[in-house]
Amino acid sequence: MNWFVRTMKRTFNVAVNIDEVGYEAYEFYHEELDNYLVPEEHLKKLPNPLLFETLAYVDGNGNEWIAGFVRDEETGEKLYEVWIKNGEPIAYEIYV
Template identity: 45%
Template sequence: MECVNWFIEGYKKLTGKTVPAEQVGYEAVELAQEEIGYEFIPEEDLKKLPDPLLVETCVYDEGEDKEWIAGIVLHGDLNRGIYTFWTRNGESISRQFIDEWGEE
């Protein structure tokens, strides 16, 4: 589960805390752009991404009403990440393109 390991490493960088892999939920889904909430990927970034999107998502409930959701948008032909996002309780923590994918 490469995505779960990515989440664990990113979570530690953001919080300084570790989380056991078995407490991280994982899902990979293909979504049309209109199915993505702007709290995850803003409209201006969506315009630069393929449609539909293949998204690997990790979820972790830290307790005390702190839910973390992080995702990697994959490019199907390349099978590599092209965009990442992190949210906590529905608020954006980080969003970024990987390897200049979204540059115009």
């Protein structure tokens, strides 16, 4: 959560109250994920199934921010990251 708060401030200039950040995690098989979350060319490099974790926050203007990421379950290393604002992906990074 601290990573989310720091990244929101540094990258998007949005101050986040850590107590207002929500967290969820879901296991997905590749065929269950939409390409807007994980483009097909990235999905091929990720485990199947994968644990997709999200951190979510709604700012004072009503904008919904979501950071989604996939980690290696054994090492904890981040494999993929996507940022979504109001339902639209605005940035992503693949680390494998």
